[in-house]
Amino acid sequence: MTLGAALRPVAAARAAFGWRAAAELLYAVLGVPAAVLGFGYAVVTLALGAGLAVTAVGIPLLAVALIGARRFGGLHRALAGRLLGERVRPPAPHRPGTGLYGRVQAVLSDAAGWRAMAYLLVRPPLALLHLYVILFTWGWGVVALTYPLQRAFGWNDVTTRDERGMIRHGFVVGAFHLDTWPRALLVSAVGAVLLFVAPRAVHAVVLLDRILIRRLLGDSSAAARIRTLEETRARAVDDAAATLRRIERDLHDGAQARLVALTMQLTLLRETAPKGPVRDLATAAQATAREAVTELRELVRGIHPPVLDSGLDAALATLVAGAGLPVELRADIPVRPTAAIESIAYFCAAELLTNVIKHSGATRAEIEVVQHEDRLRLRVRDDGSGGAVVGAGSGLPGLAERIRPVDGLLEVVSPPGGPTVITVELPSQA
Known part of the structure; x- marks a missing residue:
C-alpha cells in the first residue's frame, strides 16, 4: 500500500x-x-x-x-x-x-x-x-x-x-x-x-x-443582468465622452493651432508680396484659412464646449449670456454630475434655447437646472406662442434620441398660445 x-x-x-x-x-x-x-x-x-x-x-x-x-x-x-x-x-x-x-x-x-x-x-x-x-x-x-x-x-x-x-x-x-x-x-x-x-x-x-x-x-439573474448592462452602458457613455473630449483637445491644440499659424503666414506673405497674382492668391488663401478656423472652432464647440470644464452651471451662464433675449437662469447642482451627463444637459439646453429663439417668438425665457437625489432636471420655459410638438421640425426628436442612451426623460407641455415648458430629466451618474 x-x-x-x-x-x-x-x-x-x-x-x-x-x-x-x-x-x-x-x-x-x-x-x-x-x-x-x-x-x-x-x-x-x-x-x-x-x-x-x-x-x-x-x-x-x-x-x-x-x-x-x-x-x-x-x-x-x-x-x-x-x-x-x-x-x-x-x-x-x-x-x-x-x-x-x-x-x-x-x-x-x-x-x-x-x-x-x-x-x-x-x-x-x-x-x-x-x-x-x-x-x-x-x-x-x-x-x-x-x-x-x-x-x-x-x-x-x-x-x-x-x-x-x-x-x-x-x-x-x-x-x-x-x-x-x-x-x-x-x-x-x-x-x-x-x-x-x-x-x-x-x-x-x-x-x-x-x-x-x-x-x-441574492441578485436575481435578471436583476444581475440588468445591472451588468447598466454598468456596461455607463462605461460606454463615459468612454464616448472621454473620446470626444480628447478629440476636442487634439483639434484645439493641433489642427486649429496649425491653421491659425498658416493664416498668420499667409497674412505675412500677402503683405510682403508685390501686387499681382501672388498677392491675390495669398489673399484668397488667407480668407479660406480664416473660414476654416471659424468652422473648426464651431466644430470644437459642438463636440465639447471648453467652458464645461468649469462646470455645468458656468457653461449655462455663458450660454444664457449670448442668447440674444432675456433669459433667467436658476441652477442648484450640489454634486457635480459626470462629464457625459454635463455634456448632454448642456447641449439639450442649447438646443431648447435655439428653438425658443427661432420658433417661439418669445420675449423672455427661463432655464432651471435642479439636482434632486440622483436625478438632474433641466426645465426650459418661454412665453412664446406654444404649439411645440415632438417631430415638427423643432429638433425635439434629436433631443429625445440624445437622452435615450442614459434613460433620460423628455416632457413637452406647449398648448397653443403658450407658454411652453420642456423638461429633460437625466441621471446624475451615467
Missing part, C-alpha cells in the same frame, strides 16, 4: 470532521434564533401592515417592513458568508422615488425586498430541520457512543419489567432491553455510525439553506 493510499482515510476524516463541519454545525445552531427572530418580525409587520392598509399608516408600514426584511437578509447573508464561505452578491438597492408617495411606491415595487420577506417566512421550518438533524445525529451519536461508560457508572440505568415480568436494568428501545455488555457495545457502534453520518447530514440540510439564500437573498 502506498503512502498516498494510506493517508486517504485520514484526509477524508479531516474533511468530514474538520473546520467545515464545525462551521456548518455552528451555522445551523446560530441560524435557529435568527430564524425565529426574523419570522416574528415578518409576521408582526405583515399583519400590522395588512390590518392597517385601510388607513394612511398601513401602506408605509409595509414599506418599512420590506426595508427591515432586507436588513435581516443582509444578516443571514453575512452569517452564511462568514461560516459557510457562501459569498452571495447583495441585490441592487431599490430605485429612490420622489416625495413620500414615490419612496413608498419604490420600496413596495422592490422585488428583492419581497424575496427577503419570503425567506424570513420559510426559514423557520428549515431551521427546525437543522435542529432535528443535529439532535438526532450529533446528540444521540454522543449519547450512544458513550453508553458503555454510562452503564459502568450507573447513568441512564432504567429499571423496567419485560414481558415475562423479569426486572431489567438499562436502555429500552421499544421492547428491546439493552442491559448486557454486548448490547451496550452494539449501542456504542450505532453511536459511532451516527457521529460518522452527522457532518454529512448537517452539510445536506445546510445545502438547502445555501440554495434559498442564493435564490431569495
Whole structure:
C-alpha cells in the first residue's frame, strides 16, 4: 500500500470532521434564533401592515417592513458568508422615488425586498430541520457512543419489567432491553455510525439553506443582468465622452493651432508680396484659412464646449449670456454630475434655447437646472406662442434620441398660445 493510499482515510476524516463541519454545525445552531427572530418580525409587520392598509399608516408600514426584511437578509447573508464561505452578491438597492408617495411606491415595487420577506417566512421550518438533524445525529451519536461508560457508572440505568415480568436494568428501545455488555457495545457502534453520518447530514440540510439564500437573498439573474448592462452602458457613455473630449483637445491644440499659424503666414506673405497674382492668391488663401478656423472652432464647440470644464452651471451662464433675449437662469447642482451627463444637459439646453429663439417668438425665457437625489432636471420655459410638438421640425426628436442612451426623460407641455415648458430629466451618474 502506498503512502498516498494510506493517508486517504485520514484526509477524508479531516474533511468530514474538520473546520467545515464545525462551521456548518455552528451555522445551523446560530441560524435557529435568527430564524425565529426574523419570522416574528415578518409576521408582526405583515399583519400590522395588512390590518392597517385601510388607513394612511398601513401602506408605509409595509414599506418599512420590506426595508427591515432586507436588513435581516443582509444578516443571514453575512452569517452564511462568514461560516459557510457562501459569498452571495447583495441585490441592487431599490430605485429612490420622489416625495413620500414615490419612496413608498419604490420600496413596495422592490422585488428583492419581497424575496427577503419570503425567506424570513420559510426559514423557520428549515431551521427546525437543522435542529432535528443535529439532535438526532450529533446528540444521540454522543449519547450512544458513550453508553458503555454510562452503564459502568450507573447513568441512564432504567429499571423496567419485560414481558415475562423479569426486572431489567438499562436502555429500552421499544421492547428491546439493552442491559448486557454486548448490547451496550452494539449501542456504542450505532453511536459511532451516527457521529460518522452527522457532518454529512448537517452539510445536506445546510445545502438547502445555501440554495434559498442564493435564490431569495441574492441578485436575481435578471436583476444581475440588468445591472451588468447598466454598468456596461455607463462605461460606454463615459468612454464616448472621454473620446470626444480628447478629440476636442487634439483639434484645439493641433489642427486649429496649425491653421491659425498658416493664416498668420499667409497674412505675412500677402503683405510682403508685390501686387499681382501672388498677392491675390495669398489673399484668397488667407480668407479660406480664416473660414476654416471659424468652422473648426464651431466644430470644437459642438463636440465639447471648453467652458464645461468649469462646470455645468458656468457653461449655462455663458450660454444664457449670448442668447440674444432675456433669459433667467436658476441652477442648484450640489454634486457635480459626470462629464457625459454635463455634456448632454448642456447641449439639450442649447438646443431648447435655439428653438425658443427661432420658433417661439418669445420675449423672455427661463432655464432651471435642479439636482434632486440622483436625478438632474433641466426645465426650459418661454412665453412664446406654444404649439411645440415632438417631430415638427423643432429638433425635439434629436433631443429625445440624445437622452435615450442614459434613460433620460423628455416632457413637452406647449398648448397653443403658450407658454411652453420642456423638461429633460437625466441621471446624475451615467
